[in-house]
Amino acid sequence: MSHRDYAGCAIPPLVHDIGFGWDPRPEIERLLFVARQAGVEPGSGLELGCGTGRLVQGLQSFVPDVVALDLSPTAVAYAQPRCDAEVCVGDMSDFALDRRFDLIFASANTIRHVCADDDVRRMWNCIADHLEPGGVFVADLELGFDAEAEKIGKPACWMISRGIATVHVSWETIEPPSLETRCCTIRWTFESRDGEPVGKWSEAFPLRTYDAEEFMRLATIAGRLRLSGLYEPRDPYLLETPVGKAVGRMLVALKLEE
Numbered sequence: 001m002s003h004r005d006y007a008g009c010a011i012p013p014l015v016h017d018i019g020f021g022w023d024p025r026p027e028i029e030r031l032l033f034v035a036r037q038a039g040v041e042p043g044s045g046l047e048l049g050c051g052t053g054r055l056v057q058g059l060q061s062f063v064p065d066v067v068a069l070d071l072s073p074t075a076v077a078y079a080q081p082r083c084d085a086e087v088c089v090g091d092m093s094d095f096a097l098d099r100r101f102d103l104i105f106a107s108a109n110t111i112r113h114v115c116a117d118d119d120v121r122r123m124w125n126c127i128a129d130h131l132e133p134g135g136v137f138v139a140d141l142e143l144g145f146d147a148e149a150e151k152i153g154k155p156a157c158w159m160i161s162r163g164i165a166t167v168h169v170s171w172e173t174i175e176p177p178s179l180e181t182r183c184c185t186i187r188w189t190f191e192s193r194d195g196e197p198v199g200k201w202s203e204a205f206p207l208r209t210y211d212a213e214e215f216m217r218l219a220t221i222a223g224r225l226r227l228s229g230l231y232e233p234r235d236p237y238l239l240e241t242p243v244g245k246a247v248g249r250m251l252v253a254l255k256l257e258e
């Protein structure tokens, strides 16, 4: 397994965990629903880019055998003690765990951290190599090349409190996706105003930006997978969406052939 430089997680894990600290149950229930719609009742699962482990912990009530990896050693060090699961440092574009899973998933735009064409191709092959025949991969991500460019100057902001700590998060597209690299630049800022630690952390990083067609093409050609379901999460509904109309936040389920 190779560990390369990474971008997108230089925020202190506790601050990151509070900032992403909304109730994980609806995400876990949607993930399991989408897997079941694909005909998979997972006994084993692998999370790519698990961050502080907030989803691993909740998923363990439903899936007995969960493994997770993240490129950030500090995130892994935070996640490991809170999860009764194997959590390891690893690169989702280049991993070899020597086993297969019924379900592999990447939440919250995490799959978009893999930017370069070669890395994207290798990632899909790694995913296919780690799925059981008939197993399912689920990604939760925002799709739409033009839609990403339209977000310039319109940051999404939210605020979450835990105990005496309140963390304000701002997520902003600061450079539109380029036709050459297919990446946009995001800046996220976390500000912890009460409790410990108090401070402000900001980081800019690239995210691969996909139209739905391109996402499906790369996954299905390089990864030996086929589209099983594409859904827009619009609480409490999941709206099945055709590839040609998939813009905005989507759940994509891809199955490895039996």
Ligand SMILES: C[S@@+](CC[C@H](N)C(=O)[O-])C[C@H]1O[C@@H](n2cnc3c(N)ncnc32)[C@H](O)[C@@H]1O
Binding pocket: 006, 007, 008, 009, 020, 048, 049, 050, 051, 052, 053, 054, 055, 069, 070, 071, 072, 075, 090, 091, 092, 093, 106, 107, 108, 109, 110, 113, 114
């Ligand atoms: C937006 S956070 C999401 C964390 C977690 N999935 C959640 O929903 O709370 C993205 C995570 O992906 C990790 N990451 C970025 N590039 C990665 C790579 N190539 N391989 C594995 N993890 C990566 C970052 O370290 C970060 O923890």
